[in-house]
Amino acid sequence: MKKKLPRREREKLRHRTEMLATALDLFSEKGYHNVSMHEIAEKAEFAIGTLYKFFKNKEDLYKALIMAKAGEYHRILSDVLSEKNDVQTTLKDYISAKAKIFADSVPTLRLYFAETHGASFNIKAGLDQDIGKLYEKLVKQLTSVLERGIRSKVLRELDPYYMAVALEGLTNSFLFCWLEDPDRHPYEANVPVITDMFLNGVLR
Amino acid sequence: MKKKLPRREREKLRHRTEMLATALDLFSEKGYHNVSMHEIAEKAEFAIGTLYKFFKNKEDLYKALIMAKAGEYHRILSDVLSEKNDVQTTLKDYISAKAKIFADSVPTLRLYFAETHGASFNIKAGLDQDIGKLYEKLVKQLTSVLERGIRSKVLRELDPYYMAVALEGLTNSFLFCWLEDPDRHPYEANVPVITDMFLNGVLR
Amino acid sequence: MKKKLPRREREKLRHRTEMLATALDLFSEKGYHNVSMHEIAEKAEFAIGTLYKFFKNKEDLYKALIMAKAGEYHRILSDVLSEKNDVQTTLKDYISAKAKIFADSVPTLRLYFAETHGASFNIKAGLDQDIGKLYEKLVKQLTSVLERGIRSKVLRELDPYYMAVALEGLTNSFLFCWLEDPDRHPYEANVPVITDMFLNGVLR
Amino acid sequence: MKKKLPRREREKLRHRTEMLATALDLFSEKGYHNVSMHEIAEKAEFAIGTLYKFFKNKEDLYKALIMAKAGEYHRILSDVLSEKNDVQTTLKDYISAKAKIFADSVPTLRLYFAETHGASFNIKAGLDQDIGKLYEKLVKQLTSVLERGIRSKVLRELDPYYMAVALEGLTNSFLFCWLEDPDRHPYEANVPVITDMFLNGVLR
DNA sequence: CATGAATGAGGGTTCATTCAT
DNA sequence: AATGAATGAACCCTCATTCAT
Structure with missing residues (x-):
C-alpha cells in the first residue's frame, strides 16, 4: 500500500528527484563550483524560482544530493555486513558489493570520494559532519565483523x-x-585479487 | 657559496615564497574556490597587483603551489625507493618516509590528496596532467621495487x-x-602495523 | 494592431531601449573607454546584473547601439536615393536628408563618425566589418545615382x-x-550652399 | 650653429624622440586605450620610471605626440598657403602637399583624424583646445587665400x-x-581629380 | 638619474538569491 | 504554485602611477 500520497505530492516528489538527478550529473561532470543554479534549473527544465522552492540554497541542494546517495550506498553495504556468514565470505561479499554499487553510478562515485576523503573542504558547511557520521557507522559495522573474525580465531589479533x-x-x-x-x-x-591480498598479504 | 643572487633577486624570491605559503594555508583551510586573490594578497601583506606580478592568474598560482610541493615529496619518496636494500626494508622505509613527509605539513597533504585523487576535478586544466605524470612515475618506481621482490622470491607472484x-x-x-x-x-x-598487514595479510 | 506582445515582453523591450539610450548618451559624451558598465547601469537605474542580462558584454552593448542607429539612418538615406527623381533633385534631397537625420541626434552623430571614419580603431572586433558593409552599400547606391546622372548627360564624365x-x-x-x-x-x-558648390564648383 | 646643446641634453632629446616614435606606432596600431605605458616603455627599451621622467602621465605623452606631429604638418601646409602664387596654383599645391605629408606617415594620419574630427572624444583633456586652435589657424589661412581668389574675381562670390x-x-x-x-x-x-572637382563642380 | 618592484583604484563580469506577477 | 526578471555583492584582473634603491 504505497499510494497513499495524493497526486500532487507524488508529482512534487518526481520533480524533486529530477532536479537532484540533473544536479548530480552536472556536479559530477564539472564540480560544485563550476555549476550554476541557473544551469541546473535550465537542464532540469524548471524555472530558477522553482528550484529554490525545493532547496533553500545551493548548499542545501548539494547536501540533499550527497546524503541521498550516501544513505543508499551505506544501506546496501550495511546489509551485506549484517548477514551472518563466516567472516571471509562476508568480506568478499563486501568487496563485491562495493564494486557493484559503484559500477552502477560513476558520477556519484566522484562526489562520494570528494566528500568522504576530505576533498570536500571545497564546499562549506555541516556536510562533513553528517556524512562523516554515516561513514563512521559503516566502518564500525565493518570493525565488528572483523572483531568477530578475530574472536573466532580466523583473523589475526x-x-x-x-x-x-x-x-x-x-x-x-x-x-x-x-x-x-x-x-x-x-x-x-x-x-x-583484493580479497586475497587483504587476507594473505603479499609475502611469500 | 650560494649567495650569487643579487639582493633584489633574493628579496623577490622571498616574496614569492611568502605568497605561496599564504596561499597554501588558505587553500588548504578553505578550498580553492572559497579563497579570493584579494584574501591571499591581504593575508600575505602585499597589494593585489603585486600578487599578479608573480603569478599570472589564480590558476597559475595554484599550479605553482601544487607542483612545488608535489615535486618535493615525490623526490624524497623516489630517493627512498632507489636505495638498494632488500624489498622488505625498502617498503618499510617507504611507508615511514610517507609518514615523515606528511607529518611536516598537514596543509599540503589536503591539497595533495585533492589533486592526486581526482577531487581536483573542481579546478580546471592542465594540472591533472602534470601532477598525474609525477604520480605515475612514483607508482612505476614502486612497482619495479615490488617486481624485484617477486623475482627474488620474497614476494608472491x-x-x-x-x-x-x-x-x-x-x-x-x-x-x-x-x-x-x-x-x-x-x-x-x-x-x-601497516607494513605487517601489507606483508602478511590479516589471515591467521 | 501591434499590441500582440504580452505585457512582460513589452516591458523588457522598453528596458532594453532605456539602457541603449543611456549608453548612447554616455558613450557620446565621454567615449567608449571612459564609460563603465556600472556607470551605464546606474544612470539607467538598473542593477549591473540586469544590464548583463540584456547585453552579453560591453562590446555587445556598443555594437547593438551602433548597429541600431546606423541601420536606421542608412535606411532613410537609402530611401531617398531610391526615389526616381532627376539627379539634381535626388542629390539635394540626399544632402537635406542627412541634415534632418543628424539634427535629430547629435550624440549618435559623434559615434557614427567615430565608427565610419576609422577613429573606431579604439574599439575592437567585428563592428568595423558590419558597419563598413552598411556604409559601402550606401556609397554604392549614391554611386549608381551619379552614374545615372552621367548617362543622362547631366553630370560630367x-x-x-x-x-x-x-x-x-x-x-x-x-x-x-x-x-x-x-x-x-x-x-x-x-x-x-553645399549643393551648389558640389554641382558648380567654386570657379567663376 | 646648432650644436650648442651639451651631449647630455642631446642624449635626452634623442631618448624623448625614441619614446614618442614608439608611442606613435603603438597608439596608431591599437588605439590610445589599448596601449599601456608599460608596453610603450618596454618596446622603447626604457624602464617605466624613465618614461615617467619624460612625460608626467599618459595623457601628457599623448598630447606631446599629437602636438609635435600636428605642428609639423600645419607648418608645411601653412608655408604652401603663404606662397604668393595665383589662387588656383596655391590650391593645387595645397592639395598636393596634403598628399605628400600623409603619404609619409600613415600612423600619424590615423591619430590626426581621430583628433581633428572629434573622434578624440575618447581621450580627455585640453587637447581638443590646443589642436583645435592649430587647425583653426590653418583654416583661416586657407580662407584668406580663397578670399584673395574672390577679390581677384577668379573664384565665385x-x-x-x-x-x-x-x-x-x-x-x-x-x-x-x-x-x-x-x-x-x-x-x-x-x-x-580633387582639384578639378573643387574648382569646376560636377555639373556639365 | 635610471630603474622596476610595489601599489590599489577601478573595470568587466558572474551568479546565488529574491519577489512581484 | 510556478515563473523569470531583477538584484548587487563579490570575484578576477589590469594598468597608470609612485618611490626606494
Whole structure:
C-alpha cells in the first residue's frame, strides 16, 4: 500500500528527484563550483524560482544530493555486513558489493570520494559532519565483523578498527584505478585479487 | 657559496615564497574556490597587483603551489625507493618516509590528496596532467621495487602494479585516519602495523 | 494592431531601449573607454546584473547601439536615393536628408563618425566589418545615382565613385562645422550652399 | 650653429624622440586605450620610471605626440598657403602637399583624424583646445587665400570660410579612401581629380 | 638619474538569491 | 504554485602611477 500520497505530492516528489538527478550529473561532470543554479534549473527544465522552492540554497541542494546517495550506498553495504556468514565470505561479499554499487553510478562515485576523503573542504558547511557520521557507522559495522573474525580465531589479533581502515584503503585504491581507466583495470575482475591480498598479504 | 643572487633577486624570491605559503594555508583551510586573490594578497601583506606580478592568474598560482610541493615529496619518496636494500626494508622505509613527509605539513597533504585523487576535478586544466605524470612515475618506481621482490622470491607472484596500488591505498587510508584525529591515530606509530598487514595479510 | 506582445515582453523591450539610450548618451559624451558598465547601469537605474542580462558584454552593448542607429539612418538615406527623381533633385534631397537625420541626434552623430571614419580603431572586433558593409552599400547606391546622372548627360564624365566620395566629404565636413558650433553654422541653412558648390564648383 | 646643446641634453632629446616614435606606432596600431605605458616603455627599451621622467602621465605623452606631429604638418601646409602664387596654383599645391605629408606617415594620419574630427572624444583633456586652435589657424589661412581668389574675381562670390570647409572635406574624404585601400585609391594620382572637382563642380 | 618592484583604484563580469506577477 | 526578471555583492584582473634603491 504505497499510494497513499495524493497526486500532487507524488508529482512534487518526481520533480524533486529530477532536479537532484540533473544536479548530480552536472556536479559530477564539472564540480560544485563550476555549476550554476541557473544551469541546473535550465537542464532540469524548471524555472530558477522553482528550484529554490525545493532547496533553500545551493548548499542545501548539494547536501540533499550527497546524503541521498550516501544513505543508499551505506544501506546496501550495511546489509551485506549484517548477514551472518563466516567472516571471509562476508568480506568478499563486501568487496563485491562495493564494486557493484559503484559500477552502477560513476558520477556519484566522484562526489562520494570528494566528500568522504576530505576533498570536500571545497564546499562549506555541516556536510562533513553528517556524512562523516554515516561513514563512521559503516566502518564500525565493518570493525565488528572483523572483531568477530578475530574472536573466532580466523583473523589475526590485530586492531580490528585498523583492519577496517586497511580494507577501505585497499578497495578505494582499486576503485580509483578503475575510475581512471575502467577498461584496463576492471574493479570487479579484481575482487579476488583484493580479497586475497587483504587476507594473505603479499609475502611469500 | 650560494649567495650569487643579487639582493633584489633574493628579496623577490622571498616574496614569492611568502605568497605561496599564504596561499597554501588558505587553500588548504578553505578550498580553492572559497579563497579570493584579494584574501591571499591581504593575508600575505602585499597589494593585489603585486600578487599578479608573480603569478599570472589564480590558476597559475595554484599550479605553482601544487607542483612545488608535489615535486618535493615525490623526490624524497623516489630517493627512498632507489636505495638498494632488500624489498622488505625498502617498503618499510617507504611507508615511514610517507609518514615523515606528511607529518611536516598537514596543509599540503589536503591539497595533495585533492589533486592526486581526482577531487581536483573542481579546478580546471592542465594540472591533472602534470601532477598525474609525477604520480605515475612514483607508482612505476614502486612497482619495479615490488617486481624485484617477486623475482627474488620474497614476494608472491601477484601483479606488481596492483601490489603498488594496494600499498598506496593502505598508507593513504591510514593517513586520512591520522588527518582526522592525529592524537588517536598517530600515523608514525602505525608504520609497523601497516607494513605487517601489507606483508602478511590479516589471515591467521 | 501591434499590441500582440504580452505585457512582460513589452516591458523588457522598453528596458532594453532605456539602457541603449543611456549608453548612447554616455558613450557620446565621454567615449567608449571612459564609460563603465556600472556607470551605464546606474544612470539607467538598473542593477549591473540586469544590464548583463540584456547585453552579453560591453562590446555587445556598443555594437547593438551602433548597429541600431546606423541601420536606421542608412535606411532613410537609402530611401531617398531610391526615389526616381532627376539627379539634381535626388542629390539635394540626399544632402537635406542627412541634415534632418543628424539634427535629430547629435550624440549618435559623434559615434557614427567615430565608427565610419576609422577613429573606431579604439574599439575592437567585428563592428568595423558590419558597419563598413552598411556604409559601402550606401556609397554604392549614391554611386549608381551619379552614374545615372552621367548617362543622362547631366553630370560630367568623372568617375562616379569618386564623385560620391567627394559628396560624402563635402557633407560631412559641413556637419562637423555644425557640430562644433550649431548656431553659427546651421547645417540645414547650408544645404543650398553645399549643393551648389558640389554641382558648380567654386570657379567663376 | 646648432650644436650648442651639451651631449647630455642631446642624449635626452634623442631618448624623448625614441619614446614618442614608439608611442606613435603603438597608439596608431591599437588605439590610445589599448596601449599601456608599460608596453610603450618596454618596446622603447626604457624602464617605466624613465618614461615617467619624460612625460608626467599618459595623457601628457599623448598630447606631446599629437602636438609635435600636428605642428609639423600645419607648418608645411601653412608655408604652401603663404606662397604668393595665383589662387588656383596655391590650391593645387595645397592639395598636393596634403598628399605628400600623409603619404609619409600613415600612423600619424590615423591619430590626426581621430583628433581633428572629434573622434578624440575618447581621450580627455585640453587637447581638443590646443589642436583645435592649430587647425583653426590653418583654416583661416586657407580662407584668406580663397578670399584673395574672390577679390581677384577668379573664384565665385561664395563664403570663403565655407569654401575652405568644403575643400577640407573633399581632401579628407579622399584620404580616407586611400587609407582603406592605398593601392586602389592612390591619393596622389587623384590630386587633379580633387582639384578639378573643387574648382569646376560636377555639373556639365 | 635610471630603474622596476610595489601599489590599489577601478573595470568587466558572474551568479546565488529574491519577489512581484 | 510556478515563473523569470531583477538584484548587487563579490570575484578576477589590469594598468597608470609612485618611490626606494
